[in-house]
Amino acid sequence: MAIEPINMNEFQELAKQALPKMYYDYHTGGAEDQYTLKENVEAFSRILFQPRILLDVSRINLSTTVLGYNLSSPIMLAPTGCHKLAHPEGEIATARAAAACKTIMVLSCMSTCTVEEVASSCDAIRFFQLYVYRRRDVSAQLVQRAERCGYKAIVLTADTPRLGRREADIKNKMITPELKNFEGLMSTEVDSEKGSQLEAFASEILDPSLSWKDIGWLKSITNLPILIKGVLTAEDAVKAVDVGVAGIIVSNHGARQLDYAPPTISVLEEVVQAVGGKIPVLLDGGIRRGTDVFKALALGAQAVLIGRPVLYGLAAMGENGVRRVIEMLRDELELTMTLCGCCSLKDIARSHVQTPRDRLRSLL
Numbered sequence: 001m002a003i004e005p006i007n008m009n010e011f012q013e014l015a016k017q018a019l020p021k022m023y024y025d026y027h028t029g030g031a032e033d034q035y036t037l038k039e040n041v042e043a044f045s046r047i048l049f050q051p052r053i054l055l056d057v058s059r060i061n062l063s064t065t066v067l068g069y070n071l072s073s074p075i076m077l078a079p080t081g082c083h084k085l086a087h088p089e090g091e092i093a094t095a096r097a098a099a100a101c102k103t104i105m106v107l108s109c110m111s112t113c114t115v116e117e118v119a120s121s122c123d124a125i126r127f128f129q130l131y132v133y134r135r136r137d138v139s140a141q142l143v144q145r146a147e148r149c150g151y152k153a154i155v156l157t158a159d160t161p162r163l164g165r166r167e168a169d170i171k172n173k174m175i176t177p178e179l180k181n182f183e184g185l186m187s188t189e190v191d192s193e194k195g196s197q198l199e200a201f202a203s204e205i206l207d208p209s210l211s212w213k214d215i216g217w218l219k220s221i222t223n224l225p226i227l228i229k230g231v232l233t234a235e236d237a238v239k240a241v242d243v244g245v246a247g248i249i250v251s252n253h254g255a256r257q258l259d260y261a262p263p264t265i266s267v268l269e270e271v272v273q274a275v276g277g278k279i280p281v282l283l284d285g286g287i288r289r290g291t292d293v294f295k296a297l298a299l300g301a302q303a304v305l306i307g308r309p310v311l312y313g314l315a316a317m318g319e320n321g322v323r324r325v326i327e328m329l330r331d332e333l334e335l336t337m338t339l340c341g342c343c344s345l346k347d348i349a350r351s352h353v354q355t356p357r358d359r360l361r362s363l364l
Helices: 008-018 021-028 035-045 090-100 115-121 136-148 167-172 197-205 214-221 234-242 264-275 290-298 308-340 356-363
Strands: 064-066 069-071 075-077 104-107 125-130 154-157 226-231 247-250 281-284 303-306
Touching: 008 021, 008 308, 021 167, 021 308, 035 264, 035 290, 075 308, 090 104, 090 115, 090 125, 090 308, 104 115, 115 125, 115 136, 125 136, 136 214, 154 214, 167 197, 214 226, 226 234, 234 264, 247 264, 264 281, 264 290, 290 303, 290 308, 303 308
Parallel strands: 075 104, 075 303, 104 125, 125 154, 154 226, 226 247, 247 281, 281 303
Antiparallel strands: 064 069
């Protein structure tokens, strides 16, 4: 009988056993030296708790809202591409798990199930992640299809004028999977004898001219709220507020774009302070434990998004695996809140954590 995994590392090991090397490497890999990939996870380990004791924690409430939508916990599903490489049911299985866990799934436009298939599979609250392509008409059609299908927000990925250098994909000659959303819109075939076909495809279609002024264009083609994903500095956070987006996701693209970009948790507080409560700030990158979720909330995130853990659960056990991953993080968060003396998310305060910067300050 298979042993039930009890933490995220064990789910990752099961995924590694289940997947062909090319697909496992695609889902897990980062850019170049993978410094940021390691740091995304390890930066959390340098933040310590300052728990409170002798508080009544007999009832713990994990519920929250994001853009007015009720969630059972502050754990959302980040946009990740090509779920059918992890499991035959692909994004449909992921969406059903999100619905069962009463949370939001952000569907990647690089999905292997269509916007429409995912929408009709279950009643999850769904956001749609968008890249802006050289062919703006393709981006516009994807946005309008998502809006018609009841997706509740557009998540614009803003850190990808070109695809980062993912050396495992180059070595494995990563093949572009069937990206269903583009059928009838544009070809995903590329002529590339060497290296990653996915990288060659991306370099053909991504628009490197995308800039702040294009937020106005995006607003003109949809009534949905727009979140910007890929913010890592206070300056860009202020600009995002100025152009009128509905939310910010502090993200370095799961460390798949610019290596030696800072780990997201290390810049979260700076972004939150720059935003000044005007719009919600979310965080992705490196979440592997409920303790990580608590730390992000203490530093000002309204919720977090998980990427690779979802794919590990999907590869290991399909829909049930994704569900278990979400539940595992939720259970760990509940325990962390109990042991820190917090009955609800609003009780989680900055004073519950101590960062490396705090320790440095105390020495001065």
